[in-house]
Amino acid sequence: MNDLNIISESLYQLLITINRQVLNPHEMMKTFPVPPSHARVLFYLHHSGVSSISEIATNLGISKPNMTPIIDNLLKRDLVVRYTDTSDRRILRIKLTDKAYELFAQKKELIKEMLINKISNLSDEDLTELDDSIVKTAKIISKLKEEKDTKKGVSK
Amino acid sequence: MNDLNIISESLYQLLITINRQVLNPHEMMKTFPVPPSHARVLFYLHHSGVSSISEIATNLGISKPNMTPIIDNLLKRDLVVRYTDTSDRRILRIKLTDKAYELFAQKKELIKEMLINKISNLSDEDLTELDDSIVKTAKIISKLKEEKDTKKGVSK
DNA sequence: TATTGTTATACTCTATAACTATA
DNA sequence: TATAGTTATAGAGTATAACAATA
Numbered sequence: 001m002n003d004l005n006i007i008s009e010s011l012y013q014l015l016i017t018i019n020r021q022v023l024n025p026h027e028m029m030k031t032f033p034v035p036p037s038h039a040r041v042l043f044y045l046h047h048s049g050v051s052s053i054s055e056i057a058t059n060l061g062i063s064k065p066n067m068t069p070i071i072d073n074l075l076k077r078d079l080v081v082r083y084t085d086t087s088d089r090r091i092l093r094i095k096l097t098d099k100a101y102e103l104f105a106q107k108k109e110l111i112k113e114m115l116i117n118k119i120s121n122l123s124d125e126d127l128t129e130l131d132d133s134i135v136k137t138a139k140i141i142s143k144l145k146e147e148k149d150t151k152k153g154v155s156k
Numbered sequence: 157m158n159d160l161n162i163i164s165e166s167l168y169q170l171l172i173t174i175n176r177q178v179l180n181p182h183e184m185m186k187t188f189p190v191p192p193s194h195a196r197v198l199f200y201l202h203h204s205g206v207s208s209i210s211e212i213a214t215n216l217g218i219s220k221p222n223m224t225p226i227i228d229n230l231l232k233r234d235l236v237v238r239y240t241d242t243s244d245r246r247i248l249r250i251k252l253t254d255k256a257y258e259l260f261a262q263k264k265e266l267i268k269e270m271l272i273n274k275i276s277n278l279s280d281e282d283l284t285e286l287d288d289s290i291v292k293t294a295k296i297i298s299k300l301k302e303e304k305d306t307k308k309g310v311s312k
Numbered sequence: 313t314a315t316t317g318t319t320a321t322a323c324t325c326t327a328t329a330a331c332t333a334t335a
Numbered sequence: 336t337a338t339a340g341t342t343a344t345a346g347a348g349t350a351t352a353a354c355a356a357t358a
Binding site for chain 1: 347348
């Protein structure tokens with residue numbers, strides 16, 4: 001029988017350490033050519049695929065009226081396309097463009113370069129152990145369920 | 157000889173997985189009773205101790221004029237105290253109050269409860285392996301150097 | 313009658329330029 | 336002359352309430 005309290009403490013410390021020493025989310029968001037809320041919408045679409053405006057708003061905790069200028073801005077920058085759902089003409093579907101996918105690929109490479117730079121001073125022994133423990137951690141964490149509202153339309 | 161490219165890919169995937177499945181930084185920031193920039197100042201002070209206004213501004217990428225209302229607001233909420241440096245009367249030192257430290261302790265407990273809730277469905281075997289790999293990962297990551305500007309006063 | 317998304321609007325957060333005080 | 340921090344101000348981001356269109 002495991003002590004969940006101890007494991008959650010370890011996990012908490014890991015999260016703190018990562019944010020301080022590896023990748024600060026705020027710094028990462030700032031590398032995107034759009035404001036933070038807009039970048040969050042892009043991340044959401046990158047992960048979830050085509051989504052309605054309400055679905056994005058609910059899952060990201062952004063107010064619906066605020067979505068209009070955000071999507072307008074992303075449209076202007078050719079990062080998303082917007083089209084009406086044929087079966088329910090109230091709903092607008094938002095989809096990332098190829099340009100957006102390219103942007104994500106570029107950012108990923110930049111982040112990886114930064115990570116390489118950070119870990120390059122570790123000993124070979126540490127690197128081997130790090131790779132092993134990272135893969136194990138990620139594998140188990142990916143089993144955790146992700147809570148998300150996947151309804152097409154979304155009530156309050 | 158390790159392949160840094162492969163390890164950085166593993167690390168990148170871990171960061172993505174954590175943000176999606178474990179703890180979203182944006183959600184965590186929103187639980188603080190102050191705007192995001194104010195919460196970032198609190199985090200900075202919690203980690204770095206007493207700091208000057210310029211030091212905080214430079215390290216967090218916040219403009220100096222913007223620091224004035226942020227510190228005023230934190231003062232009003234009794235989360236920081238402000239006092240003049242005796243050796244250089246231009247400099248204001250900012251320090252967290254006991255109330256702020258209590259707030260951090262409370263938030264930590266809430267996050268740990270949330271983490272326990274998330275991992276409680278894992279098998280005993282997974283939990284044992286998770287704890288082991290987390291501790292190993294955190295130990296090695298904590299060896300990475302943290303870049304920070306520690307000058308008292310700070311130029312551009 | 314309920315839901316999707318928008319408009320109108322006010323409030324909050326933020327950055328740039330010009331300033332005062334101290335070194 | 337340079338630096339710490341502030342004031343003034345305009346712009347960007349956000350949320351609440353009321354609305355039009357569709358179901």
